[in-house]
Amino acid sequence: MKWDTLDEEPCSLSRTVAVVGDRWTLLILRECFLRVRRFEGFQSSLQITRHLLSERLKKLVRFGILRRVPYSEAPKRYEYILTQKGLDLYPIIMAMVHWGDAHMGDERGRPLLHEHKTCGKQFDPVMVCSECGEVLHAKQVHVHPGPGRKEAVAG
Amino acid sequence: MKWDTLDEEPCSLSRTVAVVGDRWTLLILRECFLRVRRFEGFQSSLQITRHLLSERLKKLVRFGILRRVPYSEAPKRYEYILTQKGLDLYPIIMAMVHWGDAHMGDERGRPLLHEHKTCGKQFDPVMVCSECGEVLHAKQVHVHPGPGRKEAVAG
DNA sequence: TTTGACAGTTCTATTTTAGAACTATAGCCT
DNA sequence: AGGCTATAGTTCTAAAATAGAACTGTCAAA
Structure with missing residues:
Protein backbone atom coordinates (compact mmCIF):
# COMPACT_ATOMS: atom_id res chain seq x y z
CA MET A 1 0.00 0.00 0.00
CA LEU A 89 -11.17 13.58 17.00
CA TYR A 90 -12.61 13.32 20.50
CA PRO A 91 -15.37 10.86 19.58
CA ILE A 92 -12.78 8.51 18.08
CA ILE A 93 -10.69 8.60 21.23
CA MET A 94 -13.74 8.15 23.45
CA ALA A 95 -15.05 5.28 21.34
CA MET A 96 -11.69 3.57 21.74
CA VAL A 97 -11.52 4.22 25.47
CA HIS A 98 -15.01 2.83 25.87
CA TRP A 99 -14.25 -0.30 23.87
CA GLY A 100 -11.12 -0.82 25.95
CA ASP A 101 -13.14 -0.42 29.14
CA ALA A 102 -15.73 -2.92 27.93
CA HIS A 103 -13.47 -5.55 26.40
CA MET A 104 -9.88 -5.21 27.54
CA GLY A 105 -10.39 -4.68 31.27
CA ASP A 106 -8.82 -6.67 34.07
CA GLU A 107 -9.85 -7.44 37.65
CA ARG A 108 -8.65 -4.03 38.85
CA GLY A 109 -11.51 -2.18 37.20
CA ARG A 110 -11.42 0.80 34.88
CA PRO A 111 -8.31 2.90 34.73
CA LEU A 112 -10.34 6.09 34.39
CA LEU A 113 -13.84 7.31 35.03
CA HIS A 114 -15.46 10.07 33.01
CA GLU A 115 -17.78 12.65 34.47
CA HIS A 116 -20.03 14.73 32.26
CA LYS A 117 -19.91 18.25 33.70
CA THR A 118 -23.20 19.11 32.02
CA CYS A 119 -25.20 16.54 33.98
CA GLY A 120 -22.74 15.74 36.74
CA LYS A 121 -22.87 12.00 36.24
CA GLN A 122 -20.34 9.31 35.49
CA PHE A 123 -21.09 8.17 31.97
CA ASP A 124 -20.17 6.07 28.97
CA PRO A 125 -20.04 7.47 25.46
CA VAL A 126 -22.79 6.12 23.23
CA MET A 127 -23.04 6.45 19.47
CA VAL A 128 -26.48 7.38 18.17
CA CYS A 129 -28.17 8.25 14.89
CA SER A 130 -28.17 12.00 14.22
CA GLU A 131 -31.72 11.75 12.86
CA CYS A 132 -33.67 9.59 15.28
CA GLY A 133 -31.35 9.47 18.28
CA GLU A 134 -31.43 5.68 18.56
CA VAL A 135 -28.30 3.77 19.51
CA LEU A 136 -26.46 2.62 16.38
CA HIS A 137 -25.75 -1.00 15.56
CA ALA A 138 -23.85 -2.23 12.53
CA LYS A 139 -26.69 -4.42 11.35
CA GLN A 140 -29.14 -1.52 11.21
CA VAL A 141 -26.99 0.52 8.90
CA HIS A 142 -27.16 0.29 5.14
CA VAL A 143 -24.30 1.69 3.09
CA HIS A 144 -24.81 3.48 -0.25
CA PRO A 145 -22.13 4.75 -2.57
CA GLY A 146 -22.04 8.54 -2.36
CA PRO A 147 -21.03 11.15 -4.93
CA GLY A 148 -17.34 10.62 -4.15
CA ARG A 149 -17.48 6.98 -5.22
CA LYS A 150 -18.98 4.56 -7.72
CA GLU A 151 -19.09 1.23 -5.83
CA ALA A 152 -19.38 0.78 -2.10
CA VAL A 153 -16.16 0.11 -0.26
CA ALA A 154 -16.24 1.27 3.33
CA GLY A 155 -18.34 0.58 6.40
CA MET B 1 7.63 1.16 23.83
CA LEU B 89 -15.75 -1.93 17.38
CA TYR B 90 -18.41 -0.41 15.13
CA PRO B 91 -18.58 2.92 16.95
CA ILE B 92 -14.84 3.34 16.51
CA ILE B 93 -15.06 2.69 12.79
CA MET B 94 -18.07 4.98 12.42
CA ALA B 95 -16.42 7.74 14.42
CA MET B 96 -13.43 7.53 12.09
CA VAL B 97 -15.57 7.49 8.96
CA HIS B 98 -17.47 10.51 10.21
CA TRP B 99 -14.32 12.45 11.00
CA GLY B 100 -12.99 11.60 7.55
CA ASP B 101 -16.22 12.81 5.99
CA ALA B 102 -16.09 16.05 7.94
CA HIS B 103 -12.40 16.88 7.66
CA MET B 104 -10.70 14.93 4.91
CA GLY B 105 -13.25 15.32 2.10
CA ASP B 106 -12.61 16.62 -1.37
CA GLU B 107 -14.77 18.35 -3.98
CA ARG B 108 -16.32 15.06 -5.09
CA GLY B 109 -18.39 14.70 -1.92
CA ARG B 110 -18.64 11.77 0.46
CA PRO B 111 -17.50 8.39 -0.70
CA LEU B 112 -20.34 6.69 1.15
CA LEU B 113 -23.71 7.56 2.61
CA HIS B 114 -25.18 5.73 5.58
CA GLU B 115 -28.84 4.96 5.97
CA HIS B 116 -30.31 3.99 9.32
CA LYS B 117 -32.77 1.20 8.61
CA THR B 118 -34.58 1.89 11.86
CA CYS B 119 -35.67 5.39 10.84
CA GLY B 120 -35.02 5.23 7.11
CA LYS B 121 -32.93 8.39 7.00
CA GLN B 122 -29.44 9.25 5.90
CA PHE B 123 -27.54 10.04 9.08
CA ASP B 124 -24.28 10.89 10.78
CA PRO B 125 -23.08 9.10 13.90
CA VAL B 126 -23.14 11.30 17.00
CA MET B 127 -21.54 10.55 20.34
CA VAL B 128 -23.69 11.32 23.36
CA CYS B 129 -23.62 10.92 27.13
CA SER B 130 -25.19 7.65 28.29
CA GLU B 131 -26.79 9.46 31.24
CA CYS B 132 -28.27 12.67 29.87
CA GLY B 133 -28.18 12.06 26.12
CA GLU B 134 -26.44 15.34 25.33
CA VAL B 135 -23.81 15.51 22.59
CA LEU B 136 -20.35 15.05 24.11
CA HIS B 137 -17.59 17.62 23.86
CA ALA B 138 -14.08 17.20 25.23
CA LYS B 139 -14.30 20.32 27.36
CA GLN B 140 -17.39 19.10 29.20
CA VAL B 141 -15.75 15.92 30.35
CA HIS B 142 -13.81 15.61 33.56
CA VAL B 143 -11.51 12.65 34.02
CA HIS B 144 -11.03 10.86 37.36
CA PRO B 145 -8.65 8.04 38.13
CA GLY B 146 -10.64 4.83 38.50
CA PRO B 147 -9.95 1.70 40.55
CA GLY B 148 -7.55 0.38 37.88
CA ARG B 149 -5.23 3.35 38.31
CA LYS B 150 -3.72 5.75 40.83
CA GLU B 151 -3.06 8.91 38.84
CA ALA B 152 -4.94 10.05 35.76
CA VAL B 153 -3.33 9.31 32.44
CA ALA B 154 -5.85 8.93 29.63
CA GLY B 155 -8.58 11.08 28.08
C1' DT C 1 -3.02 -35.10 -16.04
C1' DT C 2 -3.35 -30.60 -16.01
C1' DT C 3 -5.33 -26.42 -14.56
C1' DG C 4 -7.25 -23.45 -11.24
C1' DA C 5 -9.02 -21.82 -6.69
C1' DC C 6 -7.93 -21.18 -2.03
C1' DA C 7 -5.22 -20.43 2.13
C1' DG C 8 -1.52 -19.89 3.54
C1' DT C 9 4.33 -19.95 4.25
C1' DT C 10 8.98 -18.60 3.10
C1' DC C 11 12.41 -15.74 1.29
C1' DT C 12 15.11 -11.18 0.36
C1' DA C 13 15.07 -6.11 0.06
C1' DT C 14 13.37 -1.88 1.79
C1' DT C 15 11.40 1.09 5.22
C1' DT C 16 10.35 2.22 9.99
C1' DT C 17 11.32 2.37 14.64
C1' DA C 18 14.28 2.03 18.89
C1' DG C 19 17.90 3.77 21.49
C1' DA C 20 21.40 6.59 22.44
C1' DA C 21 24.28 10.48 21.67
C1' DC C 22 24.77 15.06 19.96
C1' DT C 23 23.49 20.30 18.82
C1' DA C 24 21.75 24.76 19.86
C1' DT C 25 19.85 28.71 22.59
C1' DA C 26 19.45 30.93 26.73
C1' DG C 27 18.72 31.62 31.87
C1' DC C 28 20.69 31.10 36.40
C1' DC C 29 24.32 30.46 39.88
C1' DT C 30 28.88 31.19 41.72
C1' DA D 1 33.59 34.39 32.91
C1' DG D 2 32.54 29.33 33.46
C1' DG D 3 29.61 25.78 34.31
C1' DC D 4 24.97 23.83 35.18
C1' DT D 5 20.21 23.20 33.72
C1' DA D 6 15.98 23.36 30.72
C1' DT D 7 13.94 22.97 26.28
C1' DA D 8 13.44 21.42 21.59
C1' DG D 9 15.02 19.35 18.59
C1' DT D 10 18.69 16.44 14.95
C1' DT D 11 21.78 12.72 13.80
C1' DC D 12 23.60 8.32 14.01
C1' DT D 13 23.49 2.81 14.11
C1' DA D 14 21.01 -1.41 15.17
C1' DA D 15 16.82 -3.89 15.33
C1' DA D 16 12.18 -4.75 13.85
C1' DA D 17 8.37 -4.46 10.66
C1' DT D 18 6.65 -4.31 5.99
C1' DA D 19 6.72 -4.95 0.85
C1' DG D 20 7.00 -7.89 -2.92
C1' DA D 21 7.47 -11.94 -5.03
C1' DA D 22 7.80 -16.80 -5.25
C1' DC D 23 6.68 -21.14 -3.29
C1' DT D 24 3.68 -25.14 -0.87
C1' DG D 25 -0.26 -28.13 -0.25
C1' DT D 26 -5.07 -29.67 -0.92
C1' DC D 27 -8.67 -30.76 -3.64
C1' DA D 28 -12.25 -30.09 -7.61
C1' DA D 29 -13.25 -29.75 -12.31
C1' DA D 30 -11.91 -30.18 -17.29
Whole structure:
Protein backbone atom coordinates (compact mmCIF):
# COMPACT_ATOMS: atom_id res chain seq x y z
CA MET A 1 0.00 0.00 0.00
CA LYS A 2 1.10 3.54 -0.71
CA TRP A 3 0.73 5.08 2.74
CA ASP A 4 1.72 8.46 1.40
CA THR A 5 -1.46 8.78 -0.65
CA LEU A 6 -3.83 6.94 1.67
CA ASP A 7 -5.38 10.27 2.60
CA GLU A 8 -6.64 10.64 -0.97
CA GLU A 9 -8.40 7.28 -1.22
CA PRO A 10 -12.12 7.44 -1.92
CA CYS A 11 -12.87 6.12 1.56
CA SER A 12 -13.28 8.24 4.67
CA LEU A 13 -11.96 5.50 6.90
CA SER A 14 -8.75 5.22 4.87
CA ARG A 15 -8.31 8.97 5.04
CA THR A 16 -8.67 8.92 8.79
CA VAL A 17 -6.30 5.96 9.08
CA ALA A 18 -3.79 7.97 7.05
CA VAL A 19 -3.73 10.45 9.92
CA VAL A 20 -4.18 8.42 13.11
CA GLY A 21 -3.50 4.87 11.95
CA ASP A 22 -0.09 4.25 13.37
CA ARG A 23 1.25 3.14 16.69
CA TRP A 24 2.06 6.50 18.21
CA THR A 25 -0.33 9.11 16.91
CA LEU A 26 -3.35 8.14 18.98
CA LEU A 27 -1.26 8.06 22.14
CA ILE A 28 0.10 11.52 21.35
CA LEU A 29 -3.46 12.75 20.84
CA ARG A 30 -4.50 11.23 24.16
CA GLU A 31 -1.86 13.41 25.79
CA CYS A 32 -3.17 16.43 23.90
CA PHE A 33 -6.64 15.86 25.34
CA LEU A 34 -5.01 15.65 28.77
CA ARG A 35 -3.62 19.15 28.18
CA VAL A 36 -0.05 18.18 27.36
CA ARG A 37 1.33 20.72 24.90
CA ARG A 38 5.11 20.62 24.89
CA PHE A 39 7.75 18.41 23.37
CA GLU A 40 9.26 17.36 26.67
CA GLY A 41 5.82 16.70 28.09
CA PHE A 42 4.92 14.26 25.36
CA GLN A 43 8.33 12.66 25.44
CA SER A 44 8.46 12.02 29.15
CA SER A 45 4.93 10.73 29.55
CA LEU A 46 5.01 8.47 26.49
CA GLN A 47 8.64 7.32 26.45
CA ILE A 48 8.55 7.81 22.70
CA THR A 49 11.90 8.38 21.01
CA ARG A 50 12.57 12.03 20.38
CA HIS A 51 13.05 11.40 16.70
CA LEU A 52 9.63 9.82 16.22
CA LEU A 53 7.90 12.38 18.40
CA SER A 54 9.36 15.12 16.26
CA GLU A 55 8.14 13.38 13.10
CA ARG A 56 4.65 12.73 14.42
CA LEU A 57 4.17 16.26 15.66
CA LYS A 58 5.18 17.58 12.24
CA LYS A 59 2.72 15.26 10.61
CA LEU A 60 -0.11 16.33 12.91
CA VAL A 61 0.67 19.97 12.20
CA ARG A 62 0.77 19.27 8.46
CA PHE A 63 -2.67 17.68 8.63
CA GLY A 64 -4.05 20.60 10.63
CA ILE A 65 -4.72 18.61 13.79
CA LEU A 66 -2.26 20.57 15.90
CA ARG A 67 -1.14 24.18 15.71
CA ARG A 68 2.48 25.06 16.56
CA VAL A 69 2.24 28.16 18.70
CA PRO A 70 5.26 30.10 20.03
CA TYR A 71 5.27 30.55 23.79
CA SER A 72 8.78 31.95 24.14
CA GLU A 73 10.72 34.26 21.84
CA ALA A 74 14.28 33.78 23.04
CA PRO A 75 15.01 31.00 22.74
CA LYS A 76 12.26 30.24 20.20
CA ARG A 77 9.99 27.64 21.76
CA TYR A 78 6.68 26.26 20.58
CA GLU A 79 3.77 24.35 21.98
CA TYR A 80 1.32 22.15 20.19
CA ILE A 81 -2.38 22.95 20.54
CA LEU A 82 -5.35 21.03 19.21
CA THR A 83 -7.19 22.81 16.42
CA GLN A 84 -10.94 22.37 15.96
CA LYS A 85 -10.14 19.59 13.51
CA GLY A 86 -8.11 17.98 16.26
CA LEU A 87 -10.77 18.50 18.92
CA ASP A 88 -13.20 16.77 16.59
CA LEU A 89 -11.17 13.58 17.00
CA TYR A 90 -12.61 13.32 20.50
CA PRO A 91 -15.37 10.86 19.58
CA ILE A 92 -12.78 8.51 18.08
CA ILE A 93 -10.69 8.60 21.23
CA MET A 94 -13.74 8.15 23.45
CA ALA A 95 -15.05 5.28 21.34
CA MET A 96 -11.69 3.57 21.74
CA VAL A 97 -11.52 4.22 25.47
CA HIS A 98 -15.01 2.83 25.87
CA TRP A 99 -14.25 -0.30 23.87
CA GLY A 100 -11.12 -0.82 25.95
CA ASP A 101 -13.14 -0.42 29.14
CA ALA A 102 -15.73 -2.92 27.93
CA HIS A 103 -13.47 -5.55 26.40
CA MET A 104 -9.88 -5.21 27.54
CA GLY A 105 -10.39 -4.68 31.27
CA ASP A 106 -8.82 -6.67 34.07
CA GLU A 107 -9.85 -7.44 37.65
CA ARG A 108 -8.65 -4.03 38.85
CA GLY A 109 -11.51 -2.18 37.20
CA ARG A 110 -11.42 0.80 34.88
CA PRO A 111 -8.31 2.90 34.73
CA LEU A 112 -10.34 6.09 34.39
CA LEU A 113 -13.84 7.31 35.03
CA HIS A 114 -15.46 10.07 33.01
CA GLU A 115 -17.78 12.65 34.47
CA HIS A 116 -20.03 14.73 32.26
CA LYS A 117 -19.91 18.25 33.70
CA THR A 118 -23.20 19.11 32.02
CA CYS A 119 -25.20 16.54 33.98
CA GLY A 120 -22.74 15.74 36.74
CA LYS A 121 -22.87 12.00 36.24
CA GLN A 122 -20.34 9.31 35.49
CA PHE A 123 -21.09 8.17 31.97
CA ASP A 124 -20.17 6.07 28.97
CA PRO A 125 -20.04 7.47 25.46
CA VAL A 126 -22.79 6.12 23.23
CA MET A 127 -23.04 6.45 19.47
CA VAL A 128 -26.48 7.38 18.17
CA CYS A 129 -28.17 8.25 14.89
CA SER A 130 -28.17 12.00 14.22
CA GLU A 131 -31.72 11.75 12.86
CA CYS A 132 -33.67 9.59 15.28
CA GLY A 133 -31.35 9.47 18.28
CA GLU A 134 -31.43 5.68 18.56
CA VAL A 135 -28.30 3.77 19.51
CA LEU A 136 -26.46 2.62 16.38
CA HIS A 137 -25.75 -1.00 15.56
CA ALA A 138 -23.85 -2.23 12.53
CA LYS A 139 -26.69 -4.42 11.35
CA GLN A 140 -29.14 -1.52 11.21
CA VAL A 141 -26.99 0.52 8.90
CA HIS A 142 -27.16 0.29 5.14
CA VAL A 143 -24.30 1.69 3.09
CA HIS A 144 -24.81 3.48 -0.25
CA PRO A 145 -22.13 4.75 -2.57
CA GLY A 146 -22.04 8.54 -2.36
CA PRO A 147 -21.03 11.15 -4.93
CA GLY A 148 -17.34 10.62 -4.15
CA ARG A 149 -17.48 6.98 -5.22
CA LYS A 150 -18.98 4.56 -7.72
CA GLU A 151 -19.09 1.23 -5.83
CA ALA A 152 -19.38 0.78 -2.10
CA VAL A 153 -16.16 0.11 -0.26
CA ALA A 154 -16.24 1.27 3.33
CA GLY A 155 -18.34 0.58 6.40
CA MET B 1 7.63 1.16 23.83
CA LYS B 2 6.94 -2.50 24.40
CA TRP B 3 4.12 -3.05 21.94
CA ASP B 4 3.76 -6.62 23.06
CA THR B 5 2.48 -5.59 26.48
CA LEU B 6 0.60 -2.46 25.48
CA ASP B 7 -2.66 -4.34 26.01
CA GLU B 8 -1.87 -4.56 29.73
CA GLU B 9 -1.24 -0.87 30.31
CA PRO B 10 -3.51 0.78 32.84
CA CYS B 11 -5.15 2.83 30.09
CA SER B 12 -8.10 1.74 28.03
CA LEU B 13 -6.97 3.73 25.04
CA SER B 14 -3.57 2.01 25.05
CA ARG B 15 -5.26 -1.36 25.27
CA THR B 16 -7.42 -0.55 22.28
CA VAL B 17 -4.44 0.79 20.36
CA ALA B 18 -2.68 -2.51 21.08
CA VAL B 19 -5.40 -4.20 19.03
CA VAL B 20 -6.31 -1.77 16.25
CA GLY B 21 -3.43 0.70 16.34
CA ASP B 22 -1.49 -0.29 13.27
CA ARG B 23 -1.68 0.50 9.62
CA TRP B 24 -3.66 -2.52 8.45
CA THR B 25 -5.97 -3.71 11.18
CA LEU B 26 -8.61 -1.02 10.82
CA LEU B 27 -8.76 -1.53 7.08
CA ILE B 28 -9.20 -5.26 7.59
CA LEU B 29 -12.01 -4.57 10.03
CA ARG B 30 -13.65 -2.24 7.52
CA GLU B 31 -13.80 -5.17 5.13
CA CYS B 32 -15.28 -7.35 7.87
CA PHE B 33 -18.11 -4.86 8.36
CA LEU B 34 -18.64 -4.99 4.61
CA ARG B 35 -19.17 -8.75 4.92
CA VAL B 36 -15.79 -9.87 3.62
CA ARG B 37 -14.87 -13.11 5.39
CA ARG B 38 -12.22 -14.97 3.43
CA PHE B 39 -8.48 -14.69 3.02
CA GLU B 40 -8.60 -14.08 -0.72
CA GLY B 41 -11.37 -11.53 -0.25
CA PHE B 42 -9.32 -9.43 2.14
CA GLN B 43 -6.20 -9.82 0.09
CA SER B 44 -7.68 -8.76 -3.21
CA SER B 45 -9.67 -5.81 -1.93
CA LEU B 46 -6.89 -4.42 0.26
CA GLN B 47 -3.77 -5.31 -1.74
CA ILE B 48 -2.16 -6.26 1.53
CA THR B 49 0.73 -8.72 1.33
CA ARG B 50 -0.35 -12.26 2.10
CA HIS B 51 2.19 -12.49 4.87
CA LEU B 52 0.88 -9.51 6.75
CA LEU B 53 -2.73 -10.45 6.19
CA SER B 54 -2.04 -13.84 7.69
CA GLU B 55 -0.38 -12.24 10.71
CA ARG B 56 -3.12 -9.71 11.27
CA LEU B 57 -5.89 -12.25 11.04
CA LYS B 58 -4.11 -14.41 13.60
CA LYS B 59 -3.78 -11.45 15.89
CA LEU B 60 -7.46 -10.55 15.57
CA VAL B 61 -8.43 -14.14 16.33
CA ARG B 62 -6.05 -14.19 19.31
CA PHE B 63 -7.71 -11.06 20.70
CA GLY B 64 -11.17 -12.51 20.18
CA ILE B 65 -12.25 -9.98 17.55
CA LEU B 66 -12.65 -12.56 14.80
CA ARG B 67 -13.64 -16.22 14.96
CA ARG B 68 -12.02 -18.66 12.52
CA VAL B 69 -14.89 -20.83 11.33
CA PRO B 70 -14.50 -23.80 8.96
CA TYR B 71 -16.65 -23.59 5.86
CA SER B 72 -15.14 -26.52 3.97
CA GLU B 73 -13.83 -29.81 5.30
CA ALA B 74 -11.72 -31.05 2.39
CA PRO B 75 -9.66 -29.13 1.84
CA LYS B 76 -9.86 -27.45 5.27
CA ARG B 77 -10.90 -23.87 4.68
CA TYR B 78 -11.82 -21.19 7.15
CA GLU B 79 -13.55 -17.86 7.17
CA TYR B 80 -13.20 -15.03 9.60
CA ILE B 81 -16.33 -13.79 11.32
CA LEU B 82 -16.70 -10.85 13.68
CA THR B 83 -17.44 -11.86 17.27
CA GLN B 84 -19.56 -9.64 19.52
CA LYS B 85 -16.31 -8.08 20.73
CA GLY B 86 -15.52 -7.32 17.10
CA LEU B 87 -18.98 -5.99 16.33
CA ASP B 88 -18.57 -3.65 19.28
CA LEU B 89 -15.75 -1.93 17.38
CA TYR B 90 -18.41 -0.41 15.13
CA PRO B 91 -18.58 2.92 16.95
CA ILE B 92 -14.84 3.34 16.51
CA ILE B 93 -15.06 2.69 12.79
CA MET B 94 -18.07 4.98 12.42
CA ALA B 95 -16.42 7.74 14.42
CA MET B 96 -13.43 7.53 12.09
CA VAL B 97 -15.57 7.49 8.96
CA HIS B 98 -17.47 10.51 10.21
CA TRP B 99 -14.32 12.45 11.00
CA GLY B 100 -12.99 11.60 7.55
CA ASP B 101 -16.22 12.81 5.99
CA ALA B 102 -16.09 16.05 7.94
CA HIS B 103 -12.40 16.88 7.66
CA MET B 104 -10.70 14.93 4.91
CA GLY B 105 -13.25 15.32 2.10
CA ASP B 106 -12.61 16.62 -1.37
CA GLU B 107 -14.77 18.35 -3.98
CA ARG B 108 -16.32 15.06 -5.09
CA GLY B 109 -18.39 14.70 -1.92
CA ARG B 110 -18.64 11.77 0.46
CA PRO B 111 -17.50 8.39 -0.70
CA LEU B 112 -20.34 6.69 1.15
CA LEU B 113 -23.71 7.56 2.61
CA HIS B 114 -25.18 5.73 5.58
CA GLU B 115 -28.84 4.96 5.97
CA HIS B 116 -30.31 3.99 9.32
CA LYS B 117 -32.77 1.20 8.61
CA THR B 118 -34.58 1.89 11.86
CA CYS B 119 -35.67 5.39 10.84
CA GLY B 120 -35.02 5.23 7.11
CA LYS B 121 -32.93 8.39 7.00
CA GLN B 122 -29.44 9.25 5.90
CA PHE B 123 -27.54 10.04 9.08
CA ASP B 124 -24.28 10.89 10.78
CA PRO B 125 -23.08 9.10 13.90
CA VAL B 126 -23.14 11.30 17.00
CA MET B 127 -21.54 10.55 20.34
CA VAL B 128 -23.69 11.32 23.36
CA CYS B 129 -23.62 10.92 27.13
CA SER B 130 -25.19 7.65 28.29
CA GLU B 131 -26.79 9.46 31.24
CA CYS B 132 -28.27 12.67 29.87
CA GLY B 133 -28.18 12.06 26.12
CA GLU B 134 -26.44 15.34 25.33
CA VAL B 135 -23.81 15.51 22.59
CA LEU B 136 -20.35 15.05 24.11
CA HIS B 137 -17.59 17.62 23.86
CA ALA B 138 -14.08 17.20 25.23
CA LYS B 139 -14.30 20.32 27.36
CA GLN B 140 -17.39 19.10 29.20
CA VAL B 141 -15.75 15.92 30.35
CA HIS B 142 -13.81 15.61 33.56
CA VAL B 143 -11.51 12.65 34.02
CA HIS B 144 -11.03 10.86 37.36
CA PRO B 145 -8.65 8.04 38.13
CA GLY B 146 -10.64 4.83 38.50
CA PRO B 147 -9.95 1.70 40.55
CA GLY B 148 -7.55 0.38 37.88
CA ARG B 149 -5.23 3.35 38.31
CA LYS B 150 -3.72 5.75 40.83
CA GLU B 151 -3.06 8.91 38.84
CA ALA B 152 -4.94 10.05 35.76
CA VAL B 153 -3.33 9.31 32.44
CA ALA B 154 -5.85 8.93 29.63
CA GLY B 155 -8.58 11.08 28.08
C1' DT C 1 -3.02 -35.10 -16.04
C1' DT C 2 -3.35 -30.60 -16.01
C1' DT C 3 -5.33 -26.42 -14.56
C1' DG C 4 -7.25 -23.45 -11.24
C1' DA C 5 -9.02 -21.82 -6.69
C1' DC C 6 -7.93 -21.18 -2.03
C1' DA C 7 -5.22 -20.43 2.13
C1' DG C 8 -1.52 -19.89 3.54
C1' DT C 9 4.33 -19.95 4.25
C1' DT C 10 8.98 -18.60 3.10
C1' DC C 11 12.41 -15.74 1.29
C1' DT C 12 15.11 -11.18 0.36
C1' DA C 13 15.07 -6.11 0.06
C1' DT C 14 13.37 -1.88 1.79
C1' DT C 15 11.40 1.09 5.22
C1' DT C 16 10.35 2.22 9.99
C1' DT C 17 11.32 2.37 14.64
C1' DA C 18 14.28 2.03 18.89
C1' DG C 19 17.90 3.77 21.49
C1' DA C 20 21.40 6.59 22.44
C1' DA C 21 24.28 10.48 21.67
C1' DC C 22 24.77 15.06 19.96
C1' DT C 23 23.49 20.30 18.82
C1' DA C 24 21.75 24.76 19.86
C1' DT C 25 19.85 28.71 22.59
C1' DA C 26 19.45 30.93 26.73
C1' DG C 27 18.72 31.62 31.87
C1' DC C 28 20.69 31.10 36.40
C1' DC C 29 24.32 30.46 39.88
C1' DT C 30 28.88 31.19 41.72
C1' DA D 1 33.59 34.39 32.91
C1' DG D 2 32.54 29.33 33.46
C1' DG D 3 29.61 25.78 34.31
C1' DC D 4 24.97 23.83 35.18
C1' DT D 5 20.21 23.20 33.72
C1' DA D 6 15.98 23.36 30.72
C1' DT D 7 13.94 22.97 26.28
C1' DA D 8 13.44 21.42 21.59
C1' DG D 9 15.02 19.35 18.59
C1' DT D 10 18.69 16.44 14.95
C1' DT D 11 21.78 12.72 13.80
C1' DC D 12 23.60 8.32 14.01
C1' DT D 13 23.49 2.81 14.11
C1' DA D 14 21.01 -1.41 15.17
C1' DA D 15 16.82 -3.89 15.33
C1' DA D 16 12.18 -4.75 13.85
C1' DA D 17 8.37 -4.46 10.66
C1' DT D 18 6.65 -4.31 5.99
C1' DA D 19 6.72 -4.95 0.85
C1' DG D 20 7.00 -7.89 -2.92
C1' DA D 21 7.47 -11.94 -5.03
C1' DA D 22 7.80 -16.80 -5.25
C1' DC D 23 6.68 -21.14 -3.29
C1' DT D 24 3.68 -25.14 -0.87
C1' DG D 25 -0.26 -28.13 -0.25
C1' DT D 26 -5.07 -29.67 -0.92
C1' DC D 27 -8.67 -30.76 -3.64
C1' DA D 28 -12.25 -30.09 -7.61
C1' DA D 29 -13.25 -29.75 -12.31
C1' DA D 30 -11.91 -30.18 -17.29
